Amino acid sequence: MQTEISIPISQHFNWEECLWYLDRGYDDCIYKVYPEKVRRAFDINRVKMLVEISHRNGSLSIRWLVGEPIETDINYIQKFVSAWFDLDTDLTPFYRLLSSNPSLAYMTENYAGLRFVGMPDLFESLAWCIIGQQINLHFAYKIKRRLVENYGDFVEYENARYWIFPAPEKIKTLPITELRALQFSNKKAEYLIDVADAFVRNILNKEILSALPDFASRQKMLTAICGIGIWTANYVLMKSLKEPSCIPYGDAGLLNALINHKIIKLKGDSQSINEFFNMFSGWESYLVFYLWRTLSERKNESKD
């Protein structure tokens, strides 16, 4: 018996645009994009499932391809998908702000309906940041895949493997040498294992972080951990905790996008960056996401 649920969608939503973002030219091992749908595997309390997400009749449909979920599983996945594609936000105020800026107004057309694509799992998000620090994205995705395929689990369906990000319990036990073999640097290996250890010891998790009183204290808790600087803290807070006002200072891609849009001339001009983002108060994270989006160009679609 196949389970299926549907989540209603508000306006300014374009599924095709979201899917394109997921499949924008990098090799992310944690989901698979197909025409008009995406599949992703989950491990909920050691029960593995595979779901397919598609857009039907004005709603987002989640269909279980593998696994028979109980009610709590369904709630979990529904929340996860809502967070993944930021289904609860009304983009109208953001688009109004974009429209008021001549060099950004085009985004409301070109990326119309693109939702902030999140990383709901905090450990995965932190691990991804540590992997991605100071290396190019293609290489980062390669390393992520090695990590996941070596230490993660998978669900098999129609001769394809759908990988699940390894749990902190697993990563925590790895000797540094094993991660070195996957081309982690010594530091990255140390940082990742330490973060995994913090999760296992319940010093850090999404609940603890969310329970802190404000943004500043969340940043502080994260940056207190070795290997997590201001960039990672902001990245994780926007991607995983949906903080609306994150600016991942120093981000190479963001700086390039700002230069491309002639918002800054030099990468060190933090004053201009702050002045620029001040105009988008409350939507900084979304704007950063859209600026990142500009770094991947959609090829001309050939339609006859």
Added chain:
DNA sequence: CTCCAGGTATTTT
């Protein structure tokens, strides 16, 4: 060979 990539910690001024 050089420079950069969705940085961070450490050391030196």
Added chain:
DNA sequence: AAAATACATGGA
């Protein structure tokens, strides 16, 4: 407090 530097490694 701010600036320089070491770290690691693939790809252009």
